[in-house]
Amino acid sequence: xxxxxxxxxxxxxxKHQAVHGIDLGIHDGEFVVLVGPxxxxxxxxxxxxxxxxxxxxxxxxxxxxxxxDLPPRERNISMVFQNYALYPHMTVRENLGFSLKIxxxxxxxxxxxxxxxxxxxxxxxxxxxxxxxxxxxxxxxVAMGRAIVRHPDVFLFDEPLSNLDAKLRTQMRVExxxxxxxxxxxxIYVTHDQVEAMTLADRIVLMRDGxxxxxxxxxxxxxxxxxxxxxxxxxxPPMNLVDGEVSGGTLWLQGGIxxxxxxxxRSLVRNGQKVRFGFRADNxxxxxxxxxxxxxxxxxxxxxxxxxxxxxxxxxxxxLGGLEVQAKMFNxxxxxxxxxxxxxxxxxxxxxxxxxxxxxxRG
Amino acid sequence: xxxxxxxxxxxxxxxxxxxxxAVVLIPxxxxxxxxxxxxxxxxPSTLWKWVGFFNYEKILxxxxxxxxxxxxxxFLTIVLNLELLLGLGIALMxxxxxxxQRTLRTILMFPMMFxxxxxxxxxxxxxxxxxxxxxxVLQSVGFQNASLPWLVDGNLAMFSIMFAEIWMSTSVFxxxxxxxxxxxxxxxxEAAKVDGCTAWQTFRHITLPFLMPxxxxxxxxxxxxxxxxxxxVQIMTGGGPARRTELLWTxxxxxxxxDARMGLxxxxxxxxxxxxxxxxxxxxxxxxxxxxxxxxxx
Numbered sequence: 033x034x035x036x037x038x039x040x041x042x043x044x045x046x047k048h049q050a051v052h053g054i055d056l057g058i059h060d061g062e063f064v065v066l067v068g069p070x071x072x073x074x075x076x077x078x079x080x081x082x083x084x085x086x087x088x089x090x091x092x093x094x095x096x097x098x099x100x101d102l103p104p105r106e107r108n109i110s111m112v113f114q115n116y117a118l119y120p121h122m123t124v125r126e127n128l129g130f131s132l133k134i135x136x137x138x139x140x141x142x143x144x145x146x147x148x149x150x151x152x153x154x155x156x157x158x159x160x161x162x163x164x165x166x167x168x169x170x171x172x173x174v175a176m177g178r179a180i181v182r183h184p185d186v187f188l189f190d191e192p193l194s195n196l197d198a199k200l201r202t203q204m205r206v207e208x209x210x211x212x213x214x215x216x217x218x219x220i221y222v223t224h225d226q227v228e229a230m231t232l233a234d235r236i237v238l239m240r241d242g243x244x245x246x247x248x249x250x251x252x253x254x255x256x257x258x259x260x261x262x263x264x265x266x267x268x269p270p271m272n273l274v275d276g277e278v279s280g281g282t283l284w285l286q287g288g289i290x291x292x293x294x295x296x297x298r299s300l301v302r303n304g305q306k307v308r309f310g311f312r313a314d315n316x317x318x319x320x321x322x323x324x325x326x327x328x329x330x331x332x333x334x335x336x337x338x339x340x341x342x343x344x345x346x347x348x349x350x351x352l353g354g355l356e357v358q359a360k361m362f363n364x365x366x367x368x369x370x371x372x373x374x375x376x377x378x379x380x381x382x383x384x385x386x387x388x389x390x391x392x393x394r395g
Numbered sequence: 396x397x398x399x400x401x402x403x404x405x406x407x408x409x410x411x412x413x414x415x416x417a418v419v420l421i422p423x424x425x426x427x428x429x430x431x432x433x434x435x436x437x438x439p440s441t442l443w444k445w446v447g448f449f450n451y452e453k454i455l456x457x458x459x460x461x462x463x464x465x466x467x468x469x470f471l472t473i474v475l476n477l478e479l480l481l482g483l484g485i486a487l488m489x490x491x492x493x494x495x496q497r498t499l500r501t502i503l504m505f506p507m508m509f510x511x512x513x514x515x516x517x518x519x520x521x522x523x524x525x526x527x528x529x530x531x532v533l534q535s536v537g538f539q540n541a542s543l544p545w546l547v548d549g550n551l552a553m554f555s556i557m558f559a560e561i562w563m564s565t566s567v568f569x570x571x572x573x574x575x576x577x578x579x580x581x582x583x584x585e586a587a588k589v590d591g592c593t594a595w596q597t598f599r600h601i602t603l604p605f606l607m608p609x610x611x612x613x614x615x616x617x618x619x620x621x622x623x624x625x626x627x628v629q630i631m632t633g634g635g636p637a638r639r640t641e642l643l644w645t646x647x648x649x650x651x652x653x654d655a656r657m658g659l660x661x662x663x664x665x666x667x668x669x670x671x672x673x674x675x676x677x678x679x680x681x682x683x684x685x686x687x688x689x690x691x692x693x
Binding site: 082083084103104105109110111113114115116117118119120121130131134135162163164165178182 | 580582583585586587588589590591592593596600601604605688689690691
């Protein structure tokens with residue numbers, strides 16, 4: 033059983049504080065993704081778990097053992113780096129077996145583990161090559177292979193896919209997920225890409241400025257973001273946000289647009305409260321091209337300014353109160369810019385955030 | 396009326412050809428030619444007497460020459476290896492320095508900025524058996540009778556010269572290896588830590604293989620340099636006592652200028668160049684092997 037527990041973990045570089053007292057419990061076998069914009073402290077946190085950075089305050093425990101003062105080699109972790117970090121002077125076989133050789137395991141055991149890992153990742157053909165002779169995807173696979181031969185308690189991934197092209201990235205994402213299903217170890221994975229986070233994670237930890245903003249399953253973060261930052265960071269395209277003010281049961285949006293306050297939020301908002309009204313493109317659909325017909329619905333007349341056909345759906349950019357919002361058109365037909373269309377907004381799927389605190393107003 | 400025109404490219408290259416001929420080609424041919432004559436500086440007419448391989452035959456059976464040759468190889472081996480070890484140590488320590496590294500780097504290069512002649516004089520004073528610094532220090536810390544003949548005893552003199560040479564040029568290794576350390580990617584080092592390496596194992600398995608090309612470049616440069624060691628030796632001991640510190644180039648200059656037997660000295664030069672060529676080939680092979688090892692081109 034390998035839980036990883038972070039209690040009030042702090043990282044300071046001189047006067048600058050990079051991580052501000054993080055608390056996080058990761059269960060055995062869980063796939064946790066740390067995500068956030070650059071400089072949010074996610075990589076620093078991972079490197080502290082790995083033992084590559086000192087911990088300025090708080091405690092990190094792996095499998096119930098406090099590891100603050102242990103060097104990386106005594107933590108029984110393995111790590112996959114963004115730049116692969118392969119040993120350039122060793123063949124793939126030597127790269128894979130290096131950690132076992134250092135641990136002075138018997139030759140036949142090393143050979144067996146290496147062959148097994150190579151089999152899992154499809155590296156058999158490449159065993160005698162040097163890293164310089166491999167493509168980016170192959171190098172990434174070797175880096176992963178090097179991590180799994182040791183059967184560590186915890187895998188750490190530091191933006192492992194960001195150096196790959198888009199197609200390869202999608203492919204490797206699937207392989208990483210399969211790998212997790214096969215070996216079942218605890219995985220902590222750092223990325224700045226919310227798509228990777230959504231697709232891979234059992235649980236997402238969204239960070240900003242050295243703080244954890246929200247922890248939850250991908251769908252929790254997607255459906256119930258705690259604030260506007262989460263709302264715009266998770267999901268693609270980002271959630272539309274429009275400033276407004278509550279008056280009675282009515283929401284006055286900028287540009288003089290009037291909507292009823294969604295029933296779920298009606299008792300939670302004050303009269304005169306300044307809010308930010310959020311809704312996803314998926315919940316704003318032209319009439320006749322929507323997927324949901326049931327529920328609380330408001331209708332809006334908007335002018336389309338730009339279209340992005342994606343095949344099964346078309347992304348529409350429309351003008352709402354002087355602001356550009358995005359909508360989705362299912363079963364699309366060609367739309368010309370400048371065309372006025374009637375849209376259905378699924379009110380019960382919308383979000384209301386307090387304008388001052390940016391926090392979600394939710395029952 | 397047809398006049399053969401000199402091709403344009405030749406005209407354009409002519410200045411370069413003239414300069415190279417004047418400074419390299421003609422002296423080279425002249426010295427090669429004179430190595431087949433009994434040319435004596437004091438008797439210019441000897442330049443026109445062809446003796447074939449006489450000089451070379453003489454060298455091959457000359458015990459003094461081979462003693463100098465062997466001593467040069469020994470000198471080279473000890474000095475290069477010690478400079479490598481010290482330079483590597485200095486570079487590794489410098490790499491850990493976080494404050495004032497630039498200044499330190501400049502200070503490190505000071506010995507290289509001194510003229511070797513001056514370095515020679517300096518160490519001649521330091522190792523002087525009467526008024527030298529070393530003996531003075533030894534005596535003042537209690538070795539009353541210590542008056543070691545640093546530059547007079549054969550072995551001690553060799554040691555003193557090596558000391559001066561190493562003092563002057565270790566920074567070549569240090570600087571080149573430091574450049575290697577700066578160029579080294581950080582990721583494999585961290586990967587090695589995670590893979591379970593101790594500091595020593597990381598150095599042995601990751602850092603050192605990466606530094607090998609830099610080390611061999613330094614080796615090549617320094618082997619050429621040390622193989623023609625002359626100035627320091629000439630100043631400190633003049634090849635003495637009784638030729639016990641005679642290296643190839645002091646022997647050559649003695650033969651050529653003191654004994655005035657320039658033909659013989661030139662023949663020695665050509666034989667000893669073989670030594671430098673062999674060392675260069677050896678280190679270049681090692682260099683390309685080390686680079687291939689790292690998956691670098693060439």
